[in-house]
Amino acid sequence: MAASQLHVALAGNPNCGKTTLFNLLTGQNGYVGNWPGVTVEKKEARLSSDASVIVTDLPGIYSLSPYSPEEVVSRDYLMSGEPDVVIQLLDATNLERNLYLALQVVECGLPVVVALNMADLVEKNGDKIDTDALSKRLGAPVVMISALKNTGIDELIATAKQAAGAKNAVLEHKFDSAIEDVLDKIEALLPASVPAAKRRYYAVKLFERDEAATKYVNPTKEAAATIDQIIAQCEADCDDDAESIIAGERYAVIAHIMDACVKKAPAKMSVSEKIDRVVTNRILGLPIFVLIMWAVYSIATSADAFGTAGTDWVNDCLFGDGFELFGMAFPSIPGAIEGMLAAAGASELVTSLVLDGIVAGVGAVLGFIPQMFVLFVLLSFLEDCGYLARVAFVMDRVFRRFGLSGKSFIPMLVATGCGVPGVLATKTIENEKDRRMTVITTTFIPCGAKLPVIALLMGALVGDGEAGWISPLFYFLGVAAVIVSGVMLKKTKLFAGRPTPFVMELPAYHFPSLRSWWLHIWERVSAYIKKAFTIIFASTVVVWFLMNFGVYEGAFGFLPEITGGLEEFTSYSILAMIGTAVGWIFIPLGFSSWETTAMSISGLVAKENLVGIASTILAVGDDTGLSPELWQAFGGLFPTAGAIAAFGAFNLLCAPCFAAMGTIRAQMNSAKWTAIAIGYECGFAWIVGLLINQFYLLAQGVFSLWTIVAIAVAALLLFQIFRPMPRWAWDDDRAEVKAAAGATA
Numbered sequence: 001m002a003a004s005q006l007h008v009a010l011a012g013n014p015n016c017g018k019t020t021l022f023n024l025l026t027g028q029n030g031y032v033g034n035w036p037g038v039t040v041e042k043k044e045a046r047l048s049s050d051a052s053v054i055v056t057d058l059p060g061i062y063s064l065s066p067y068s069p070e071e072v073v074s075r076d077y078l079m080s081g082e083p084d085v086v087i088q089l090l091d092a093t094n095l096e097r098n099l100y101l102a103l104q105v106v107e108c109g110l111p112v113v114v115a116l117n118m119a120d121l122v123e124k125n126g127d128k129i130d131t132d133a134l135s136k137r138l139g140a141p142v143v144m145i146s147a148l149k150n151t152g153i154d155e156l157i158a159t160a161k162q163a164a165g166a167k168n169a170v171l172e173h174k175f176d177s178a179i180e181d182v183l184d185k186i187e188a189l190l191p192a193s194v195p196a197a198k199r200r201y202y203a204v205k206l207f208e209r210d211e212a213a214t215k216y217v218n219p220t221k222e223a224a225a226t227i228d229q230i231i232a233q234c235e236a237d238c239d240d241d242a243e244s245i246i247a248g249e250r251y252a253v254i255a256h257i258m259d260a261c262v263k264k265a266p267a268k269m270s271v272s273e274k275i276d277r278v279v280t281n282r283i284l285g286l287p288i289f290v291l292i293m294w295a296v297y298s299i300a301t302s303a304d305a306f307g308t309a310g311t312d313w314v315n316d317c318l319f320g321d322g323f324e325l326f327g328m329a330f331p332s333i334p335g336a337i338e339g340m341l342a343a344a345g346a347s348e349l350v351t352s353l354v355l356d357g358i359v360a361g362v363g364a365v366l367g368f369i370p371q372m373f374v375l376f377v378l379l380s381f382l383e384d385c386g387y388l389a390r391v392a393f394v395m396d397r398v399f400r401r402f403g404l405s406g407k408s409f410i411p412m413l414v415a416t417g418c419g420v421p422g423v424l425a426t427k428t429i430e431n432e433k434d435r436r437m438t439v440i441t442t443t444f445i446p447c448g449a450k451l452p453v454i455a456l457l458m459g460a461l462v463g464d465g466e467a468g469w470i471s472p473l474f475y476f477l478g479v480a481a482v483i484v485s486g487v488m489l490k491k492t493k494l495f496a497g498r499p500t501p502f503v504m505e506l507p508a509y510h511f512p513s514l515r516s517w518w519l520h521i522w523e524r525v526s527a528y529i530k531k532a533f534t535i536i537f538a539s540t541v542v543v544w545f546l547m548n549f550g551v552y553e554g555a556f557g558f559l560p561e562i563t564g565g566l567e568e569f570t571s572y573s574i575l576a577m578i579g580t581a582v583g584w585i586f587i588p589l590g591f592s593s594w595e596t597t598a599m600s601i602s603g604l605v606a607k608e609n610l611v612g613i614a615s616t617i618l619a620v621g622d623d624t625g626l627s628p629e630l631w632q633a634f635g636g637l638f639p640t641a642g643a644i645a646a647f648g649a650f651n652l653l654c655a656p657c658f659a660a661m662g663t664i665r666a667q668m669n670s671a672k673w674t675a676i677a678i679g680y681e682c683g684f685a686w687i688v689g690l691l692i693n694q695f696y697l698l699a700q701g702v703f704s705l706w707t708i709v710a711i712a713v714a715a716l717l718l719f720q721i722f723r724p725m726p727r728w729a730w731d732d733d734r735a736e737v738k739a740a741a742g743a744t745a
């Protein structure tokens with residue numbers, strides 16, 4: 001470590017504002033999630049005002065026990081010797097709860113500065129916190145700040161720098177003297193290698209029988225035996241287990257601190273609580289969520305709204321007929337490029353590649369930027385203001401009824417932005433079966449990149465944005481797929497088990513800081529733009545090549561030339577061959593042309609690619625971009641509206657993009673489980689497509705062998721959904737009891 005560098009660790013409970021503070025201090029735009037554990041890994045960046053200071057944002061935790069991945073990451077880092085000072089962040093509106101972790105961090109023996117965050121809210125509540133008294137009791141400087149309103153930050157940094165120099169923090173809070181005696185005895189038995197400042201921390205950990213800490217300290221055999229005796233004696237005296245004894249002591253200390261340092265304003269119901277009475281209401285909670293998401297998707301995709309107006313302008317003007325500004329006529333982008341190519345004397349091949357391939361494909365994807373923007377303006381607002389945290393809470397009640405944990409819904413809320421962080425957010429689910437199940441089902445939720453696909457489908461189904469109500473249906477199709485899959489999978493041996501309990505602090509509602517709101521929007525929109533110029537760009541080139549080259553009358557070459565300008569030249573292309581070879585899989589779903597097959601495959605690379613490739617495939621000889629013409633051409637590939645819906649359902653539910661599949665692979669950390677995940681997603685998507693198409697046909701009076709298959713499959717699904725939870729499914733509790741009984745017998 002370079003002597004001039006200072007490492008500052010940010011520790012605190014979930015939702016106490018660590019990420020907000022981290023972003024403020026470092027100018028980063030990390031994810032401010034309103035749920036626990038979106039940050040499982042620690043994050044590092046330099047202080048914007050002083051590059052010699054390195055700040056580390058630790059995952060939010062409630063305790064320094066070793067039970068969750070977040071706790072392990074945080075305490076390993078605190079004990080690693082790297083941090084010079086810890087900023088222990090507390091949500092001052094929730095002091096009592098937050099002090100539980102703060103006490104433990106103070107016990108770590110590192111220089112600590114306690115930052116009381118949300119000063120703005122404390123002031124509003126009228127609570128009075130005596131920071132001097134608190135500082136004395138905790139043995140650490142205390143600074144009031146507001147990360148959101150940027151107050152007290154300079155003082156916090158100055159205090160942290162000062163504290164980093166001061167070695168030998170003295171522990172001020174004491175447990176009951178009997179317990180202190182026991183801890184002293186254990187301290188004395190620790191090997192000399194444990195440094196003075198950390199002896200108390202390890203004494204407590206050994207007393208709690210914390211295996212990781214014991215392994216690390218590695219006491220001699222005799223010492224370990226003596227310690228065991230001491231603990232057993234103390235447990236007998238207190239008639240409680242060691243961990244609970246320590247927890248009880250901490251609560252006692254906290255009660256004293258609260259008494260001495262905090263004057264609560266007379267309780268009145270806060271605005272947040274009033275809103276929550278309605279929003280998280282048992283009966284109203286779910287319909288309100290449905291209405292809100294409905295509105296979000298309708299606004300982002302409906303005709304009158306800004307989103308579509310923007311998209312239309314981009315499509316019609318930039319990529320369509322050109323536009324007029326201040327009385328000057330501008331050509332469209334394709335028009336301008338066409339002009340340039342013609343002036344440069346480009347060949348037919350180059351012109352085709354650039355215009356029909358790249359410009360059509362990338363242009364179609366870029367055309368969605370305004371809609372993406374509106375979608376993320378709305379989603380980020382819902383998240384930053386604190387609403388989505390409530391949704392997790394509301395959904396917990398729904399999920400629990402089906403034996404699922406509400407914890408599984410958090411990754412799904414994240415996945416509404418992008419599946420990659422969604423899958424990553426599953427890390428916080430401790431129960432392995434639940435975690436795997438969540439990884440598998442999370443990407444059913446439509447991410448931002450699926451929005452263009454939904455819009456394309458909507459256009460093909462009902463024409464120009466007349467029916468904005470269709471797009472929310474695809475969102476709820478995703479939610480339904482998650483719930484139905486969860487219910488079915490929970491009744492299989494692979495995923496059975498009781499739901500894990502779900503606890504979460506709900507932050508008070510507030511207007512998002514414009515900065516974090518904007519960063520949030522920009523993070524997603526810029527990723528989308530970047531993808532358009534990289535992955536989508538490359539894909540359109542590849543697809544253009546596959547579609548324009550092929551074999552005609554025994555010769556391989558550039559089809560528009562070797563077919564002598566045959567209108568249907570693409571049916572001789574390599575892409576047509578590949579599409580035809582694979583397309584039969586989709587016959588029962590009602591779409592099996594090589595074009596739709598190629599689009600589905602391209603969607604596996606990136607979902608918005610499907611729209612780019614549709615535009616490339618259908619725009620041959622014509623530079624329409626995303627437009628009513630494209631919708632019509634696209635719709636023309638399908639025999640019925642049912643087939644279009646089946647195509648949509650299949651593509652929105654099947655395996656996600658490459659990036660998300662890679663993340664699934666990393667999360668599962670097993671080839672077998674990755675295969676199960678991708679296989680289940682594709683299989684489930686195929687079945688939903690089958691049901692939609694066949695039942696649509698049946699309603700039209702068309703009956704075939706596939707109708708029988710569809711009815712049989714539907715019956716099986718309904719059976720698996722509605723049969724009671726099998727007896728063995730929640731047997732693991734009993735199995736444990738039996739194992740314990742066997743061990744003592």
Ligand code: GDP
Nearest residue numbers: 014015016017018019020032033118146147148
């Ligand atoms: P983390 O889980 O500790 O990383 O917490 P976040 O940084 O994600 O913050 C949780 C929520 O509290 C977010 O909605 C923030 O906007 C909000 N928040 C953070 N600091 C403050 C503050 O000082 N005052 C208020 N009113 N809200 C804050």
Ligand code: MG
Nearest residue numbers: 018019033039
């Ligand atoms: Mg955070």
